[in-house]
Amino acid sequence: MEKFKEILTELESKLNNVNSLNELVEIRNEYLSKKGIVSSLMSKMKELTVEEKKTYGKEVNELKTSVEKLISEKQIKVNEIEQEKRFKEEKIDISLPPISHHVGKENPFYKIIDEIEEIFIGMGYKVEKGPEVDKDHFVFELLNIPKDHPARDMQDTLYIDNETLLRSHTSAVQAHVMQKEGGKPIKIICPGKTYRRDDDDMTHSHQFAQVEGLVIDKNINLGNLKATLELFAKKMFSKDSKIRFRSSYFPFTEPSVEVDVSCFNCHGKGCNICKNSGWIEILGAGMVHPNVLKMNGYNPEVYSGFAFGIGIERVAMLRYGIDDIRRFYQNDIRFIDEFNKKVED
Numbered sequence: 001m002e003k004f005k006e007i008l009t010e011l012e013s014k015l016n017n018v019n020s021l022n023e024l025v026e027i028r029n030e031y032l033s034k035k036g037i038v039s040s041l042m043s044k045m046k047e048l049t050v051e052e053k054k055t056y057g058k059e060v061n062e063l064k065t066s067v068e069k070l071i072s073e074k075q076i077k078v079n080e081i082e083q084e085k086r087f088k089e090e091k092i093d094i095s096l097p098p099i100s101h102h103v104g105k106e107n108p109f110y111k112i113i114d115e116i117e118e119i120f121i122g123m124g125y126k127v128e129k130g131p132e133v134d135k136d137h138f139v140f141e142l143l144n145i146p147k148d149h150p151a152r153d154m155q156d157t158l159y160i161d162n163e164t165l166l167r168s169h170t171s172a173v174q175a176h177v178m179q180k181e182g183g184k185p186i187k188i189i190c191p192g193k194t195y196r197r198d199d200d201d202m203t204h205s206h207q208f209a210q211v212e213g214l215v216i217d218k219n220i221n222l223g224n225l226k227a228t229l230e231l232f233a234k235k236m237f238s239k240d241s242k243i244r245f246r247s248s249y250f251p252f253t254e255p256s257v258e259v260d261v262s263c264f265n266c267h268g269k270g271c272n273i274c275k276n277s278g279w280i281e282i283l284g285a286g287m288v289h290p291n292v293l294k295m296n297g298y299n300p301e302v303y304s305g306f307a308f309g310i311g312i313e314r315v316a317m318l319r320y321g322i323d324d325i326r327r328f329y330q331n332d333i334r335f336i337d338e339f340n341k342k343v344e345d
């Protein structure tokens with residue numbers, strides 16, 4: 001029936017404009033309630049003949065089904081729209097303001113170790129590790145410091161038992177590496193902590209750190225040592241740094257030297273950093289003593305070598321202008337922050 005088609009088309013276009021449940025309920029009432037369009041069309045049945053009832057009844061029932069279908073399909077869509085709207089309207093921010101975390105920064109102590117390692121790796125050195133709790137044998141005996149040697153007095157330390165102690169210098173690593181390499185050439189550095197009886201003040205601490213260096217090969221001489229340390233000083237302090245040797249004594253080197261670097265602050269004129277001398281002492285070094293080579297499996301007639309020991313905190317204090325050695329160990333975050341700011345600037 002034409003009229004029914006029109007009713008459906010009209011319903012479709014009305015439904016197209018529906019966006020809310022309320023509007024849809026109104027339309028459902030208009031079409032499907034007791035007094036709605038479909039019911040009133042159905043109630044016309046009683047005015048028809050039996051024959052007419054058959055076709056009309058069928059058509060009107062189909063109309064009812066189509067109307068119900070259109071409305072329930074729209075209902076699904078409207079539900080989705082309504083839900084979407086509610087999600088938007090009822091959205092609440094459940095997040096709290098973030099807790100700010102303190103981002104850790106590197107202690108200058110470790111910064112300087114990285115820098116020293118980088119300089120020596122650039123010269124072809126390998127970085128070794130050695131034990132902090134070590135044996136008398138490695139710390140002293142194999143370095144030409146026998147039991148009753150007076151040089152032991154300068155390096156008193158904490159003993160765990162008669163033979164076991166907190167190492168008083170990283171030089172012990174020289175013996176470990178020589179024993180390990182068994183007569184082969186060596187070119188290593190080893191940074192690490194050391195322990196020694198000392199008065200704790202602005203420049204001394206019972207715990208401090210050193211970088212040990214050891215080179216063993218054929219034809220190694222004092223000139224090689226000087227060139228190596230001068231390059232180190234230039235890279236660490238200033239392009240125009242110079243070094244000088246002063247003769248000294250260590251039982252494990254012969255000859256032995258104390259090494260000074262020209263003052264990078266006043267360039268030799270004299271200032272408070274270099275105590276007006278123009279020079280700053282930075283390390284001890286020397287040619288590996290033939291006894292040490294022999295005791296550790298190297299023939300001193302064939303091999304020679306040099307060794308050096310650099311005080312890490314001393315270099316860091318000079319390099320970064322730090323006034324008190326104790327600051328390295330106090331874990332004061334303000335110091336570390338302040339220091340990092342200075343370096344980044």
Ligand code: DAH
Nearest residue numbers: 169171284285286307308309
């Ligand atoms: N081990 C020495 C010390 O702690 C420093 C040192 C001096 C290391 C001379 C060396 C060296 O390798 O050749 O005082």
